Amino acid sequence: MNRNIAAMLCLSAFGLSACGKGADSIVSRSEAEALQSGEAVTVTATTAPAGAYVEPASTPVTVTTQTQSAGAMLTGGGQSVAALDTTSAEEKAAATAPATGGGRLGTTVASLGDATEGGFWIKTPLVSAPAKGRVVNPANGKSVNLDLQPLSGGGAGSQISLAAMQTLGVSITDLPEVEVWQN
Known part of the structure; x- marks a missing residue:
């Protein structure tokens, strides 16, 4: 009972x-x-x-x-991923320009950061101060030049911009393991 x-x-x-x-x-x-x-x-x-x-x-x-559908919530209240990507053609060209040198900081699991925050960036615990660098997706060999930003609040993973995820050929729902390099 x-x-x-x-x-x-x-x-x-x-x-x-x-x-x-x-x-x-x-x-x-x-x-x-x-x-x-x-x-x-x-x-x-x-x-x-x-x-x-x-x-x-x-x-x-x-x-x-x-x-609201789950897809609409995921893409910002009904906006498409393309509508949220506000980077210019010049920014995209600079982000995909070949880069060499620098030091490899390590690997991290990256998730989509704030999709409304434009530009090419990664917030990661692998840096303690802002710097320039690049991220490589070892799964397909694509890379992107971006701003390295310290991840406030700590954590083991990283947050990456929408534009950077698209350049790396990664779905916004994926959690790719990426290599982080500092220039």
Whole structure:
């Protein structure tokens, strides 16, 4: 019996959090269905600290939701990857110019950084001060000249610009292992 009650409470918490209101908010089934369908709906929700009792709100709140595909969220609210890439033709030419020399700093796993931040850059724990360098994708041999920036907050991986990922021939959802070189 107690096991059944615990399972029902757990499922209720998951159900409420799936409505986007959080595990400590309460909405009716019709309100939840309206929210999920994207309609504008009047919702009376109660949010309370765990274990506290709160009287229901006397004034309803109107909530409008928007639905967005995962692809639209990934590409910046409906913008295409090409629309987010604001680098000029001159910048792209400079980034792909052959480069030699310098010292190899190491390898790192790179993920897409802030897609709205233009230019060619990598934020990495492999440098402690800004510098010029390049990144090589050993999987296909492509390389890109870019700005090396220290990664604030530490971490083991690196963040790379959208333009640099495209030049390296890497999908924005990939986590490639790249070589980092300093000029």
